[in-house]
Amino acid sequence: MTKLQQIMEDLFAVFREYAKRDGEDETLTKPEAKDLLKNQLPGLIENPGYDDEVRELVGGLDVDDGLEFGFRTFMKLVSSVASDRYEAQSLARCG
Numbered sequence: 001m002t003k004l005q006q007i008m009e010d011l012f013a014v015f016r017e018y019a020k021r022d023g024e025d026e027t028l029t030k031p032e033a034k035d036l037l038k039n040q041l042p043g044l045i046e047n048p049g050y051d052d053e054v055r056e057l058v059g060g061l062d063v064d065d066g067l068e069f070g071f072r073t074f075m076k077l078v079s080s081v082a083s084d085r086y087e088a089q090s091l092a093r094c095g
């Protein structure tokens, strides 16, 4: 397995670990999503950064509307956070 394939397997595993807590592992309820972010991306809820999509998703976790997050939404969040951090790292290296 390549490094990138392993990373994808790890992403599936992290998603399912939290998604299965209510007995089904295809979606994250808001409490499941909140736990995942608190444990796996510490500090993100308190400081979601400057990406609008991340701010919207993280901000929405406090709204009690019963919405759930599928894997695609989880990946959008991970992708946005990773891009944000990559840019910050690049700026720090150049600055």
Ligand SMILES: [Ca+2]
Binding pocket: 018, 019, 020, 021, 022, 023, 024, 025, 026, 027, 028, 029, 032
């Ligand atoms: Ca679930």
